[in-house]
Amino acid sequence: MKKRILSILLIAAIGASILGCGNSKSSTNDISAKAEGEGGKTIELTNVSYDPTRELYAAYNELFEKHYKEEFGDTVEVTQSHGGSGKQALEVANGLEADVVTLALEGDVQVVADAGLIDDGFTSEFDLDSSPYTSxxxxxxxxxxxxxxxxxxxxxxxxxxxxxxxxxxxxxxxxxxxxxxxxxxxxxxxxxxxxxxxxxxxxxxxxxxxxxxxxxxxxxxxxxxxxxxxxxxxxxxxxxxxxxxxxxxxxxxxxxCQPTVAVVDEVAKKHETQDVAKEYLSYLYSDEAQEIEAENFYRPSTKEIYNEYVxxxxxxxxxxxxxxxxxxxxxxxxxxxxxxxxxxxxxxxxxxxxxxxxxxxxx
Missing domain, CATH: 3.40.190.10 (Periplasmic binding protein-like II)
Structure with a gap:
């Protein structure tokens, strides 16, 4: 009888132990989920640009990703594409999925707009005819x-x-x-x-x-x-x-020379990146970005920063x-x-x- 009681108690103890482990695991998962939520989501953004901006956007993307993480809590991973501006415009018009374009001139952005991918009035969406820097x-x-x-x-x-x-x-x-x-x-x-x-x-x-x-x-x-x-x-x-x-x-x-930037509205809607795409281009006008543009030998649009480099x-x-x-x-x-x-x-x-x-x- 004593053996039977001891067996029952042992089984009960093991069961309690297993249940306790289960609760512990559940608690750990809750903590991990909370941490993941606090860390935000990862957003992929594609910027199709022209040839000479490679160094500029390598530096700017790093700055922007840090800014967006601090400001909004999400991680942005920017993919770059570079080539002749006219060729790049045609690539986007013909199906290359860009969330934003940062091309050499308004006329190339218009090619993308004429394909129905960018809404009318793109030169008014950002300051200075949507040209954050010049050359x-x-x-x-x-x-x-x-x-x-x-x-x-x-x-x-x-x-x-x-x-x-x-x-x-x-x-x-x-x-x-x-x-x-x-x-x-x-x-x-x-x-x-x-x-x-x-x-x-x-x-x-x-x-x-x-x-x-x-x-x-x-x-x-x-x-x-x-x-x-x-x-x-x-x-x-x-x-x-x-x-x-x-x-x-x-x-x-x-x-x-006035390079022009624009959100590729139809692609951004498809990717649900409208907000981050707009922030990506707006932040090009920030003092931090303007300094990077000047350091890469583009003429900044902010007069005070421009004057620093004259x-x-x-x-x-x-x-x-x-x-x-x-x-x-x-x-x-x-x-x-x-x-x-x-x-x-x-x-x-x-x-x-x-x-x-x-x-x-x-x-």
């Missing part, structure tokens, strides 16, 4: 400037080999073309004469790459051509990466990164896209099939 077009030459290249008219000399990307695939190439057009116009040339000058310039092009970064590679790494028509930030990156090997020549006139020298030749970090030449005469009637008119006149670029390059 311009300069020349990059080899150290010592052996061909003595000073301005746009030097690019039509018979002894000069030019590197520039293709306006059919590159937004930066469109800015290059329009800056050259403006120079020859300022020289008093008629439209017919300007077309002749532009034709001569492109006849000197050694390599017509699909994007700005490819053009930089052709000039800097492959040693092709005598001059690279470049985004300002690309030229400064070359000075930084290859000290003593290259110089920047600032032409007498150029163009204010050079007191404003030399037409720049041989190295200034030690004080003040790199912006604020004296260069810049036109803008409004001079050409806006992007819709500029594209139709110069870059559409059968327009001016085709007429001078296909002959």
């Amino acid at each position: 311009t077009i300069v020349f990059l030459v080899r150290s010592g400037n052996p061909k003595n290249i000073k301005d746009w008219n030097d690019l039509i000399r018979d002894d000069v080999g030019v590197i520039t990307p293709n306006p059919k695939t590159s937004g930066g190439a469109m800015w290059n073309y329009l800056a050259a057009w403006y120079y020859f116009e300022q020289q008093g040339q008629s439209e017919s004469d300007i077309l002749d000058s532009i034709k001569k310039l492109y006849s000197n092009v050694v390599v017509l790459d699909s994007g700005a970064r490819g053009a930089t590679t052709s000039f800097v790494e492959n040693k092709q051509g005598d001059v690279l028509i470049a985004w300002e930030n690309e030229a400064f990156l070359s000075l930084k990466e290859y000290p003593g090997e290259y110089e920047i020549v600032v032409p007498s006139v150029s163009i204010l 050079s007191s020298e404003n030399s037409d030749t720049i041989t190295k990164i200034p030690e004080d970090g003040k790199w912006i030449n604020d004296k260069i005469t810049l036109t803008d896209i409004n001079h050409f009637g806006g992007w819709k008119k500029a594209r139709a006149t110069h870059f559409a099939d059968g327009a001016n670029f085709d007429s001078i390059y296909e002959e």
Whole structure:
């Protein structure tokens, strides 16, 4: 009998022990679930951008992910895609799923909008025509400037080999073309004469790459051509990466380049990323982001931060990164896209099939 009672008590004790373990496990799961909830969810965001922004967004994404975690409690993982801006716009229009686009110009974003993916009025969604930073077009030459290249008219000399990307695939190439057009116009040339000058310039092009970064590679790494028509930030990156090997020549006139950002509304709705996509682009205007943009040689839109980086020298030749970090030449005469009637008119006149670029390059 005693043995039976002891057996019953032992079974009861084991049962209580198992039940106690079960309750302990349940409690641990509750704690883990709570911790996971406190840690927030993980949100994936895709930014389709253009070639020269690789370094900029590598730095910005890290900043933004930290900001979003602190502000909203969720983890954001940003995927980047880079290429010629025009090509990137077509990729998104044809199905590449981007939550946001940060392209070289408004006209390329319009291509995505025309595909029904971005709502009307995207240039008004963020400040300054949805352009959080700007740039311009300069020349990059080899150290010592052996061909003595000073301005746009030097690019039509018979002894000069030019590197520039293709306006059919590159937004930066469109800015290059329009800056050259403006120079020859300022020289008093008629439209017919300007077309002749532009034709001569492109006849000197050694390599017509699909994007700005490819053009930089052709000039800097492959040693092709005598001059690279470049985004300002690309030229400064070359000075930084290859000290003593290259110089920047600032032409007498150029163009204010306004890269444009937009939420790809239809994709963001599908992915349920509308809020994070909007915050991602809005935060580009924050002081922290503006500093990163300036450090990557983009002209910040915040005037106070812009002024921090204005050079007191404003030399037409720049041989190295200034030690004080003040790199912006604020004296260069810049036109803008409004001079050409806006992007819709500029594209139709110069870059559409059968327009001016085709007429001078296909002959």
